[in-house]
Amino acid sequence: MDPVSRHQALFNEGVRTGDFGPWLDTFAEDTVVTFTGLPIGPLQGRRALAETYAEHPPSSPMRVKESSVEGDRVTGRFVWADAPTTGGVFVLVLREDKVIAMDVTLDAPPPPPQPRARGSVV
Secondary structure, eight states, X not given: OOHHHHHHHHHHHHHHHSOOHHXXXXXXXXXXXXXXXXXXXXXXXXHHXXXXXXXXXXXXXXXXXXXXXXXTEEEEEEEETTEEEEEEEEEEEEETTEEEEEEEEESSOOOOOOOOOTTOOO
16 A cells, blocks of 8 residues: 555544554654644654544544655645545655654644534444
C-alpha cells in the first residue's frame, strides 16, 4: 500500500475504533510532529504523539483529495469527512517505511465530535 493510502486508512480506522495503535506504529520512535492551526506541539517522539491523540482524539475521518511524492517526502491535501469544506495538508517525511516527521496545516479547526445516538455502534 502506498504511504498516503496507508496513512489515511490507519488514521480513519483509529477515528472509527478509538485505537490509533496501528497508525502510530507507522511512526519512528523519534518522530517529530508539528501542527499549524491547532494549539498542540510540536511533539517529540511517538510516545508524545500517542499521548496527544489519546487526550485529544480526532473527531472525523479524513479523505485525501490529492497527493504527491517527491523522494522521501509525501504531501496530501485532505478534507474532513464530517466537514468536507474544511481540511488541510499533511507532509510526511519517510525513512524506509517509517514516518520520521509529520507537519499538519489545517485550513480551519477540525469539526466537533458528532453526538452518537444512545445505543449506536461506532
